[in-house]
Amino acid sequence: MTPVVRLRSVVLDCPDPRALAEFYAALLGGTPQGEEGDDDWYVLHVPGGTRLAFQRSEGFTPPEWPRADRNAQQFHLDLDAGVTWAEVDVAHERALALGARPLQVAEREKLDFAVYADPAGHPFCLCRIADG
Structure with a gap:
């Protein structure tokens, strides 16, 4: 069967996206990337794996x-x-x-x-x- 879409990211809500991205980078490899001046969203491209993303959730x-x-x-x-x-x-x-x-x-x-x-x-x- 031909897929309709491809999985882009697994996104985790959290209180501190940079810290959680760094945790998973240390565990899985890769380097967290964020937008300059935006601490609400980080992406981790896991080597040979799925992209993990981390977004700030107030009151998480x-x-x-x-x-x-x-x-x-x-x-x-x-x-x-x-x-x-x-x-x-x-x-x-x-x-x-x-x-x-x-x-x-x-x-x-x-x-x-x-x-x-x-x-x-x-x-x-x-x-x-x-x-x-």
């Missing part, structure tokens, strides 16, 4: 994971963190050092992923790439 309230009754997560990012648990451990430590907060890491071996919140509170998963 982060999602609460895993609550579904109020302010539920609207989406999350799944990030490949490595094939071995040693590689995932390195990604885990780096994510924490950058300001990520663990939400669900206890059953990661069973699930093949662990859940974190970025500095603005959006959930993301560090996933182990399954063999084969």
Whole structure:
């Protein structure tokens, strides 16, 4: 089937677009770009991946994971963190050092992923790439 459109960006609302763009740049690579004099919008071209954009949202309230009754997560990012648990451990430590907060890491071996919140509170998963 011929697509009608192409995905341009995944846009995350947040209180500080530059800071969140820098967090994801440190985690995924790339360089955040903003318009001169405009701190309300930053774009990150992830090498070999999708463009992430960050826009200021006054009064932003982060999602609460895993609550579904109020302010539920609207989406999350799944990030490949490595094939071995040693590689995932390195990604885990780096994510924490950058300001990520663990939400669900206890059953990661069973699930093949662990859940974190970025500095603005959006959930993301560090996933182990399954063999084969």
